Amino acid sequence: MRFLHDALPDIAEEELDTRVTFCGTRVALPFFISCMTGGSEGGFRANRELAAAAQTLGIAVGLGSFRVLLENPALFKDFDVKPFAPDVPVLANLSAVQVRDTDIDALLTIVERLRAHALVVHLNPGQELFQPEGDRDFRGLLDAIARLCARCRLPVIVKETGFGILPRRARELRAAGAAYVDIAGAGGTNWISVESYRLPEEERADAEEFRDWGMPTAALLAAFRGGQERLLASGGIHTGMDAAKSLALGAELAGFALPVIRAVVGGGSAAVVELFRRMERTLRKVMILTGSRTIADLRRGTVWLEPGLQAIAQSIAEAEGSATPRPPAAKYAREK
Ligand SMILES: Cc1cc2nc3c(=O)[nH]c(=O)nc-3n(C[C@H](O)[C@H](O)[C@H](O)COP(=O)(O)O)c2cc1C
Helix, strand or coil, rough: CCCCEEEEEEEECHCCCCCCCCEEECCCCCEEEECCCCCCHHHHHHHHHHHHHHHHHCCCCEEEECHHHHHCCHHHHHHCCCHCCCCCEEEEEEEEHHHHHHHHHHHHHHHCCCCCCCCCCCCEHHHHHHHCCCCCCCCCCHHHHHHHHHHCCCCCCCCCCCCCCCCCHHHHHHCCCCCCCECCCECCCCHHHHCCCCCCCCHHHHHHHCCCCCCCCCHHHHHHHCCCCCCCEECCHHHCCHHHHHHCCCCEEEEHHHHHHHHHHHHHHHHHHHHHHHHHHHHHHHHHCCCCEEEEHHHHCCCCCCCCHHHHHHHHHHHHHHHHCCCCCCCCCCCC
């Protein structure tokens, strides 16, 4: 894809407005720190640094899965980053399987104690299948998400973790009550490859066969184009240009995991701020060169798709359209 370069942008840089509303809060940039870590001393240090960077930047920050808190509430302090990010959205995180298998009140109590702005529910069947102790039963997750959305007064965001969410599934998730769908597509961190480091030699070859698994973020965004879904883009978005393109393809915000964890491990909060400032500089230049005063302007017809990407988007839509409808899944038996 390419941006439609505007040789006559009738804009002064000082007029640019990069702010957007996310989960009911105004954030300074259409970027967020994807959910990553927690539940250990190292995890807390990283979360604290990420939260401090998010506060400086005025952007939302995601926490890693709080699953461990369900078993060990004493670790709450490892997730308690609100004091470091008082003015920006903090996003709590749990897997859909945990949502299905946990008492919703217990789960919402933790979200409340964290003073989170939203609960992010992650879908990661690919990763689980390559964890020796991973989940193998993925039934009833959509129903569980619908039950959660009905009970949770905060926005619920549903994300993948690097293999993408198809448009059909995004529509179902939105109908179930999800405020946003974060497509978290392929192109960046591949959790099957990550898990393969922990596997015995003979099973590592199995993981190798999935090296290329998943729906690339750009292809999914192109396939979603023109749809009504409220999308967040992440997965392989590693530069300001990647982020600008994902916004131009219709995402409301762009999320980053891998580049951010690298920055925080390498240089703490200051390195994370520097990373985002660099991406902000690129975004602002793209806005001027496409005649976009606001992020809404950037999301309105500033790109053209190369024929290859156009064809991929088309074929995803056709493949989804021709998929044999499945019989409705039996309601999940374990009502919680
Ligand atoms: C170190 C690390 C830890 C992660 N932990 C979580 C997690 O606890 N919950 C979650 O939803 N996603 C988790 N993710 C997935 C990211 O949120 C993101 O969806 C994925 O890494 C793709 O983005 P990327 O290509 O920018 O890395 C993690 C990613 C990384 C790199």
